[in-house]
Amino acid sequence: MKKNIVVTNGNQEFNQEISTYLLKKGHSVTLFFEDDEAEWNYLKKIEEIEKPSYKGFFMKEVTEVKLQHALEDIVSHSGTIDILLHGNEMVNEEELLLKDVEHFDTYITKQFHQMYLLNKLVSSLMVKKKKGSIIFPILYDALYFAGYPSSPILNQGKISMMKCLSRELSAFRLSVNVMTFGYYNSAFDKEEKKNMKKKLEIYGLKPKLPELNELISALDILIDPPSSAISGQDFHIGVGIETGL
Amino acid sequence: MLLMNKVAIITGATRGIGKAILHRFVEEGAIVIGVFSSSVALAEEIEQEYSKRDNPVILKQGSVTDKLFIQDLLASTVATYGKIDILVNNAGITRDNIIFNMPEKDWQDVFHTNFRGTYNSIMETLPFMLKEGKGSIINVASVTGVLGREAQSNYGATKGAMMGLTRLLSRKYSSSGVKLNCVAPGMIDTEMIKHVPVDKLHNFLQFTNIKRLGKVDEIANSVLFLASDLSDYVTDTVLKVDGGFMR
Numbered sequence: 001m002k003k004n005i006v007v008t009n010g011n012q013e014f015n016q017e018i019s020t021y022l023l024k025k026g027h028s029v030t031l032f033f034e035d036d037e038a039e040w041n042y043l044k045k046i047e048e049i050e051k052p053s054y055k056g057f058f059m060k061e062v063t064e065v066k067l068q069h070a071l072e073d074i075v076s077h078s079g080t081i082d083i084l085l086h087g088n089e090m091v092n093e094e095e096l097l098l099k100d101v102e103h104f105d106t107y108i109t110k111q112f113h114q115m116y117l118l119n120k121l122v123s124s125l126m127v128k129k130k131k132g133s134i135i136f137p138i139l140y141d142a143l144y145f146a147g148y149p150s151s152p153i154l155n156q157g158k159i160s161m162m163k164c165l166s167r168e169l170s171a172f173r174l175s176v177n178v179m180t181f182g183y184y185n186s187a188f189d190k191e192e193k194k195n196m197k198k199k200l201e202i203y204g205l206k207p208k209l210p211e212l213n214e215l216i217s218a219l220d221i222l223i224d225p226p227s228s229a230i231s232g233q234d235f236h237i238g239v240g241i242e243t244g245l
Numbered sequence: 246m247l248l249m250n251k252v253a254i255i256t257g258a259t260r261g262i263g264k265a266i267l268h269r270f271v272e273e274g275a276i277v278i279g280v281f282s283s284s285v286a287l288a289e290e291i292e293q294e295y296s297k298r299d300n301p302v303i304l305k306q307g308s309v310t311d312k313l314f315i316q317d318l319l320a321s322t323v324a325t326y327g328k329i330d331i332l333v334n335n336a337g338i339t340r341d342n343i344i345f346n347m348p349e350k351d352w353q354d355v356f357h358t359n360f361r362g363t364y365n366s367i368m369e370t371l372p373f374m375l376k377e378g379k380g381s382i383i384n385v386a387s388v389t390g391v392l393g394r395e396a397q398s399n400y401g402a403t404k405g406a407m408m409g410l411t412r413l414l415s416r417k418y419s420s421s422g423v424k425l426n427c428v429a430p431g432m433i434d435t436e437m438i439k440h441v442p443v444d445k446l447h448n449f450l451q452f453t454n455i456k457r458l459g460k461v462d463e464i465a466n467s468v469l470f471l472a473s474d475l476s477d478y479v480t481d482t483v484l485k486v487d488g489g490f491m492r
Contacts, residue, residue: 064349093413105364109356112402116344116352119398124345144416152416153409156390160405163393168343232393 003223004078006071008032008118009087010056014212016042018085018137021216022223023050030055030074032087062114064121071121083223084122085135086115086158092149108153115158119165127172134169134176135222136162140241143183146199155180159234166232175231177222182238185209203240247473249274250300252326254318256280256309256366257336259287261435262385265461266333266468271295271302273469278322279304280336309336309362315369328377331472332370334363334407335385339437341396352399359403364410371414371423378422383471384411385464386427388487404429408483415481424480426471431487433459454489 005022009015010031019029023046031054033039039056046054055077057070074081089111097104119134126132136158144150159178166176183200185193193209200207218237222230236242253270257263258279264287270277281288281304288304295302307314322329337359340351363384374380389397390404408427415425432438432449438458441449450456467486470476 094417097413101368105361108406109353109361112356112406113352116347116399116402117349119344120347121345127345141412151409152412153406156409156412157402157406160390160393160408161398161402164389164395164398164401165344165393167393168395168398 001224002026002028003082004028004030004074004080005083005085005223006030006032006074006081006118006122007085007087008114009089010042011035011038012087012090014090015087016045017212018087018216018219019054020046021213021219023053025220025223026053027223028053028055028078030057032057032059032070034058034060062117064117067117067121071125075125080129081122081125081132083133083135084118085137086118088137088139089151089154090139090149091151091154093151093153094144095149111154112157112161115161123165123169123174126174127169130173132174133222133225134162134165134174135219136178137219138178138180140180140182140236140238142242146183146196148183148186162234163232170231173228175222175225175228177231178234179219179222180234180236180238180241181212181215181218182236182241183207183209184212184215203238207239246272246274247469247475248331251275251330251472252278252322252328253331253333253472254278254280254322254329254366254370255333255335256362257282258304259284259291261437262430262433262461262464263333263335264291265465266335267291267302269462269465269469270331270472271298271300273473274300275331276300276326277302278318280309280318281306282308282336309334309366310357312365312369315365319369319373323373329370329373330377330380332366332380332382333385333468333472334366334383336362337385337403339397339400341400343396344398347399355399356403359400360406360410363407367410367414367425371418374423375418375421380423381472381476382411382414382423382425383468384408384425384427385468386429386483388429388431388485388490391429391483391485392491411483412481419480424471424476426476426479426481427483428464428467428471429483429485429487430464431459431485431490433461433464435461449490452491453487454492457488459486459488
């Protein structure tokens with residue numbers, strides 16, 4: 001069934017991949033960007049046939065008023081928002097901390113503030129219809145030890161937030177979930193791939209390095225869930241990755 | 246005594262769990278510097294109570310979100326006692342509401358105190374601990390951060406973020422002698438739960454193995470373990486002290 005989906009952090013390729021995947025599945029996607037150049041570049045990647053189902057939004061600074069207007073615009077076009085998908089920031093927190101210890105906490109707080117505003121405004125639309133879903137795709141954090149960039153603060157904060165939201169929004173028939181993606185082929189060359197597979201043997205012997213797209217398709221479980229009783233979960237997509245908080 | 250001559254800083258030290266940690270640390274021989282934001286009378290009472298002990302208890306009024314205050318506090322502590330061995334980040338606030346009714350200020354205030362306050366205190370303390378090649382940082386999280394609770398998405402997100410911060414810094418500094426851990430208390434008998442409706446409390450206890458509220462001393466004992474040398478191989482752990490809630 002076709003869904004109207006809002007995806008944030010459109011500047012990140014990972015979220016663009018998600019958007020493209022959803023468009024190809026026949027859904028309508030509104031993708032939020034931080035700058036218009038990134039939006040313009042992404043538009044060039046979309047196939048003509050998918051363009052009517054796509055809408056880009058450029059918002060450098062997210063405020064409640066700006067967001068309210070954007071959401072009203074989306075609803076006036078598509079009638080509703082079925083799914084809010086908080087695109088991953090793809091930030092390497094360790095690197096960011098080393099680069100700017102003074103403003104690191106400001107950055108983190110700002111990300112959570114944006115999520116709060118989106119959750120607040122979108123959920124207030126969804127509760128009226130008693131229908132909707134909020135999804136947080138994140139990357140498995142312990143891949144840090146294999147050399148992948150990791151965001152433990154954003155990850156753990158989102159998981160905790162998801163559990164709180166799920167417990168309160170279940171009363172309005174909304175579902176809230178996290179999907180944690182495991183190791184993938186990050187454009188590795190032959191040698192890098194070989195070395196990475198060796199490191200990843202901690203998760204299982206002879207691990208296969210899937211393309212990001214192969215993982216993203218698992219979102220179908222949450223986009224078009226086989227049951228209405230799926231909420232408050234952190235789904236792990238990756239062979240052998242652990243599920244503890 | 247487990248903390249003989251150790252220098253400990255505890256935030257949110259005049260009430261509830263913080264006060265219990267302060268008492269426990271003093272009993273174990275620590276020199277304690279407690280931080281409080283507003284309860285002057287309670288602070289004076291605590292200082293008076295310990296005025297005759299060899300290991301001093303000093304209470305300082307200020308906000309964990311005030312970097313200058315934290316910097317001054319740490320500098321004067323090191324100038325007087327030569328080191329900082331333990332930091333307990335216990336200061337925290339709640340502003341509960343369902344997400345679509347939550348005022349922006351309530352979201353921001355909770356993040357400011359719980360996450361940014363913790364971040365400030367840790368980042369200012371770390372250089373002193375790294376210089377000594379030893380230290381223990383304990384962040385008081387919550388069962389809400391681990392399992393979630395309705396109307397606490399702001400509080401829960403900050404507690405999750407604190408756990409993530411613990412992880413990030415533990416990865417970086419554990420091999421340099423500084424261990425970072427979290428304690429996640431369940432439903433503890435403090436002022437903080439006075440607003441929880443009785444039927445909610447009963448329901449909570451029904452899903453708790455021990456079938457009673459926790460006591461502040463029980464949390465203090467767990468913090469003591471993480472602060473002491475008994476836990477030298479423990480880092481990046483979220484120690485749930487919740488009487489076996491929902492397990």
